[in-house]
Amino acid sequence: MxxxxxxxxxxxxxxxxxxxxxxxxxxxxxxxxxxxxxxxxxxRLPEASTAVDRSPLALPELVGRLVEVAAPHGHDRSPYGNNSSLLAAWAGTTWAAGLVAEAQRAGETAAWVLCGEARDGEAATTAVRGAARTKARTDHPTDDLTNINHEPPRRVPRAPPVGPRAWRIPFAPDLRAAGIDLAALPLVRAAHSAEVLQAADVLLRSGAFGLVIADWPARTPTPGDGAMGRLLGLCQRHEAALVFLSAPYTDDAHADQGAGEAGGALGSLVSLRLEAWRTMTAPGAFTLHVAVRKDKRRGPGWHDEAPRSGPAGIG
Amino acid sequence: MSAPLACVVLPHFPLQLLGRRMPDCLENPAVVVAEDRPQGLVREVNRLARTARILPGMRYAAALTLCADLRAGVVEARDEALAAMELSELLRQFSPRVEPSSEEPGVFWLDTAGLTTLWPDLQVWAHAVADALRTAQMRAAVVVGYARFAAYAVARHFHGVHVIDSPERQASLVGRVQLASLGAALGLPPATRDALALLGIHTLGQFLALPAEGLRERHGEPVWSLYQRANDRLAEPLRPHLPAQPLELARDITPPDDQRDRLLFVAKGLLVELLRRVADQRQSVAVLHLRLELERPHRDRKRDDPGYREAAPVVDMAVRAAEPTLYEPQWLDLLRIRLDATRLPACAERMTLRAETQPATASQLRLWQLLAEAGGLTRRDLTKGGEALAQLRAALGDDAVVVASLQPCHLPEAQVRLLPAQTLCSPKPPEPAPQQQLVRRLRSSPLRLPTRPKREPDGWLLSDWRMGAVVRLWGPFRLSGGWWVRQVQRDYYYALTERGDLLWVFYDEVRRLWFQTGEVG
Structure with missing residues (x-):
């Protein structure tokens, strides 16, 4: 120095x-x-704005925390009527892209971990869950004897899926339009949820990333507190934010599961849980809604809206 | 129609700030100039100066020839931002959600939802807001309306306090607003206003009666944007700013110590981190508060001794720089001088450093980053990032870690090429598009959809029955070509389902099959 x-x-x-x-x-x-x-x-730094984003969703507020972006839960806020679930209008990808752009503008590095699914569109873990559960039972025959606190059964280790994988990759032209430097955004293609956790762990442990976005597939059991606690510790040690997009797929099975608290799928170590959805206000004009459902620092209740245009052609 | 909200407009905001700083400007001809030199342009003019035929746009030297008693001062953008922050804090006493305008300083929007349970009615509330601002030596117009722009326009044109009781009344008031009353940032460009004046269009009502498409074609996007705003067609929700959280760091001193050098060493560690956090928020430090918690006198006492629960003695000190700054050596010097002059009655066991901040100028932030990087304080180690990517390649496969690269092609999947990511590079983000748009997801391999039946009693159902039927289609957007290699002829559509999914699908004319290529998320 x-x-x-x-x-x-x-x-x-x-x-x-x-x-x-x-x-x-x-x-x-x-x-x-x-x-x-x-x-x-x-x-060469451009003229920096002196405006400060003081919302609880600004990047500095997310540092050192686990964040979950879930789909809206329940029917009362449905923009499409009471008979429809809101999962479909989920807009977490759009919100996460804005966060990555904000991080890059602040000079932070970011990475995006994608989760694969079977080529036929079914979530990756669905096909193997039954087999894995059977395997877990046979591998740990003494679990019942050692469970003296009568805790619920341990979570099922996820077996690697078989067959070709497909990924839903954020469309690069849209990311660039959002102000993201594509060359500085590594995309990690994980095959299933266990690899998502592994990739997030490796990225955060390096200390080289200030923001990691991770897709978390639907129909996936809640990860163990050990893994999540480790990730939380890494976030705090390296001043990074880990954002799970827990419903990147239009699939309402996860809502039926009722996993976690208040619609969350990632357990109690999540410090900030958001719901992000979009509504169409006029042909071609949308509004991105983000509501805070759980915030261990400030308390829930914050709601933010921002106008967004649709892709070219919708209007 | 939106929920009721209030707009507070402080007319001639720079001039009012100058009046607060130089009270004699209120009773004499006064102007705000862009620069403190004879050739500086006059930005704002008060009534007495206007009587002396001084107009905005003149040089200060020319204005001085017209009025020898002219008072002048510079009000910088940073002064306006600071005053806006101060007034936001004041207005937050009347509504928890306050949004200062980022385009026009001196304009604030307030959420009035739920206030009628705290105040007799909104009329009383609006008068209380105006009175509070008057106490702060600011003259303001307060309007409670039903739409963001309408409330602003009425406040700009009709001074004082107005509570609009119905949307119809609001439309009637907006129609009477003169175009010239609107501010420069949120109103029309002067050239357009003059062009419209030649056509006899002077009010917002006449402006809104014009054909929309014609306006867009003749006068461009800014005028079209104003037209949409005035018609309340733009989704512009309230985006309130949260109150600033105090920036504070603390550290235990083990073992407790009263040596100046050692305390300064601890303070330096805290200061570096504190300055980084302050700079991350685009702020600069104006005052540093240092708190030293001294050893408790009851440390060796037993629990039942009377002095056991006495609070730990505390020494508080504050240092203020001549100008808000992020320059670490300057703060260390000030702390050293203050610690030299302080005699501690006991050893300190805990140190807390708190920063009072103000918005930093762009040059301060640039300088801070420049010095931080030159001093080797870059936050992220890109080499370690590259090593992490290599670990992931080893664990998940060589093609698992990629970066996207744009290609000049027509097919969506051909527009993106995934290249292996070997190293991590520092981000150089491009300018975002002026209008932010929804981000789509593209499937790495299109999902084949069931053949569309000729009869669809329940509507067109795509792959998953839970999505419901397709309720609306946008398209077709035809892409064809490649006949010299492998012919591609596709009709792309966006399909909105009953559940709200916005799917990106195409019909392959060659294979006569439907595919889903992605969705809007």
Whole structure:
């Protein structure tokens, strides 16, 4: 680490450009090249806005936390009538893309972990759940004897699925339109939910990512507190945010399960649970709604709306 | 029609701020200039200066020739932002949800939902808001209306306090608003306003009677946007700002100590982290509060001793820089001087550092990042990120870690090429599109849908019956080509189902089959 450059040692300047030149010269004299990547990036920084996003959904508020973006739960808020579930209008991908763009604008690195599914469209874990449960029973015959606290049965280890995988990848032109640098957004294609947790663990453990978005498939058992606690610890240690998109697929089986609290699918270590959905206000014009259903810091109740246009052609 | 909300407009906001700073401006001709030099442009003019024929757009030197008693001052954008923050705090006493306008300083929208249970009626509430602002030496118009832009327009044109009792009354008031009354940011560009004035269009009512498409074609998107706003056709929900949370960090000092150098060392560790958090919020530190909790006198006492529950003695001190800054050495110097001058009666066992912040200027933020990076304080180690990606490739397969690259092709799946991600690079995000749009998901392989039957008594059902039938289709958007290799002829559609799914489907004319290529999420 080099010694700091003292501003009052520099000659007075009239303009910011002159100050930049003075700084570059002073830093060069201290052995830092003017072609240093970070310095060059800093010198090219665009005019930063002084506006502050103080909403509980801004990136600084999510640091060190596990966040779950779920589908709206219940029928009372349905924009399509009382006979329809709201899972279909889920808009977590759009919200997450905005968050990634915000992170990149702040100079943070981000990654997106995608979860595969069988080619026929069925969720990845469905086909193997029964087999895995049987296997778990036979592998741990003493579980019943050691369960002296009468806890519910341990969660089923997920066996790797078989067959070709398919991924639902965020459409890159839309991501770019949202202001995301695609080259700086690695997409990790995990085959199933266990690999999603593994990938999130590796990414966060490196300390090189400030934001990790992870798809969490429907019809998946709640992950164990051990794994989630480990991820939470990594988020806090490395000041990162882990956002689970727990309903990226239009599938209402997870709502029927009633897993977790208040519609959540990821357990009690989730610090912030959101519901994100969209409504069509006019042909081609949509509103993105985000409601906070659980917030361990501020309490639930926050609701935010933002206008969004539909893809070209809807209107 | 939206729920009732209130709009507070402080007319001539820079001039009012100048009046607060220089009270003699209120009784003399006064102007706000863009720069403090003779060639600086006049931005705002008070009534007395206008009487002296001084107009916005003049040079300050020219204005001074017209009026020798002219008072002038510069009100920077940062001053306006600070004043807006201060007034937001004031208005938050009257409504928990306050949104200061990001386009026009001095304009605030307030949520009035539920206030009638706390106040006799909204008329009393609106007068209380105006009175509070008057106490803060600000003149304001307060209007409670049914739509965001309508309330703003009425507040700009009709000064004072107005509570609009019905949407019909609001429409009638909006129709009488002069176009020239609207602000520069939220109103019409002057050239367009002059062009419309030549056609005899002076009020919002006349403006809204014009054909919409013609306006868009002749005057472009800004005018079209105003037209949509005035017709309440843009979804513009209230986006309130939350009150600022105090930025505070604390650390235990083990073992307790009263040595200045050691305390300064602890303070430095806290200060670096605190400045980083402050800069992340695009703020700058104006005042640092240092709290030292000293060793408790009852440490060696037993529980039943009378002094056991005495609070720990605390030493509070605050240092203020000449200007708000993010420059760490300056704060360390100030802390060192203050600690030198303080005699601690006992050893300190816990230190707390709290920052009072103000919005930082762009150059402050740039400078902070520049120094932080030059000092090797870059937050993320990209090399470790590359190693993590390599670990994932080893664990999940070589093609598991990719980055998307855009290709100049027509088919959606051909527009995106997934390339192996070998390293992690620092983000250089492009400018986002002016109108944010919903993000679609593209299936890595299209999902084949059942053949569409000729008779559909329950409507067209796609792959999953739970989605319900298709209620609306947008399309077809035809893509064809590739006949020289493998002919592609597809009709793309967006299908809205009863449940609300917005699916991206296509009909393959060659194979005569339907496929789902993605969905809007």
């Amino acid at each position: 080099s010694a700091p450059v003292r501003l009052h040692d520099l000659p007075a300047t009239e303009t910011l450009q002159q100050l930049r030149n003075q700084l570059a010269g002073a830093l060069q004299r201290k052995g830092i090249s003017a072609h240093h990547g970070g310095l060059r990036t800093a010198l």
